[in-house]
Amino acid sequence: MTETDHRFLSAFLRARSGLALNSDGLYLVESRLPAVCRRFGLSDPGELIAILRSGAVPEIEAAVVEAMVTQETFFFRDKAIFAQIQDIALPRLLEARAASRRLRIWSAAASTGQEAYSIAMILAGMAPSLAGWTVDILSTDLSDVALERGRLGLYTHFEVQRGLPIQLLLTHFTQAGDLWQISAALRRMVSFARVNLMDDFSGLGIFDLILCRNVLIYFDDETKRDVLERVAARLAHDGRLILGGVETPVGLTETVVACPDFKGAYSHVGCNRISRCDRDSPK
Incomplete structure (x- = not known):
């Protein structure tokens, strides 16, 4: 993923979910986005980012947000x-x-x-x-x-x-x-x-x-x-x-x-x- 794509994704996630990618952000992107690519038959994260830029496929936008936000919870946590x-x-x-x-x-x-x-x-x-x-x-x-x-x-x-x-x-x-x-x-x-x-x-x-x-x-x-x-x-x-x-x-x-x-x-x-x-x- 290019630096330009990473900046775009960071801004996209902040606007859609509030998520601020920290120093671990690149690792999260590399570990979580390939599954979204496979789900929608996309060749790589670069193609995925291009679709996000177009704003033409809300289903993919939602899938990216769901993949990137942390869903950690358990009963009686703390x-x-x-x-x-x-x-x-x-x-x-x-x-x-x-x-x-x-x-x-x-x-x-x-x-x-x-x-x-x-x-x-x-x-x-x-x-x-x-x-x-x-x-x-x-x-x-x-x-x-x-x-x-x-x-x-x-x-x-x-x-x-x-x-x-x-x-x-x-x-x-x-x-x-x-x-x-x-x-x-x-x-x-x-x-x-x-x-x-x-x-x-x-x-x-x-x-x-x-x-x-x-x-x-x-x-x-x-x-x-x-x-x-x-x-x-x-x-x-x-x-x-x-x-x-x-x-x-x-x-x-x-x-x-x-x-x-x-x-x-x-x-x-x-x-x-x-x-x-x-x-x-x-x-």
Whole structure:
């Protein structure tokens, strides 16, 4: 691939997915694009780049983006975070939402849905407290392939062995041939939708809990700031935004501040604790 083609591909991926190719970018291009070429019967990445330049084949454009973005996820990724969601965030939100009896949760850039289903399993364990509640869990990604896998709730042996406690596997999954399928009850708790964080997603509404983890690390600072501020704008005034372990808004935006009682979570400026927030703030 020529330097000109590499620059074009870098700009294309940044515009379409936010991905900023770092020093490993050439390796990723060389390891992932040949499969796209084979899929569409193209001779080499150079021919592929020429098609991208033409803008004439949206299917190929989508395939390149899906091939290049990282789809790494697993159940209960970072157990400490999920323990805090279960023990701190959800109980306080349930108290704050006692009047409306509605809870909205967004798992952004969620790949094949393990994060959203992890939240659903926590909520299933809190079922007595949620009688009569409306709970919406939205799982979004830019990959149609990943979203369809999430809707089906089918996972390999390797995937269910990554972070999923055996008791939850036995409670919520059934074996389907060589795969494991999550229960219909949990599948009904989670909806899946294609959302590209580079696009306008204000139509999604307001959420009480947003998980946007391990995606900002692939963006440059300008894109991080833009996405973070637009995601934060979807957060209820007393809600929680959870980022990845190495992700932080520090130096990027002052829209959100760290929660002193929840490592890795953020809230709106001036609202450090749910109990001190205006619980009747309009959504």
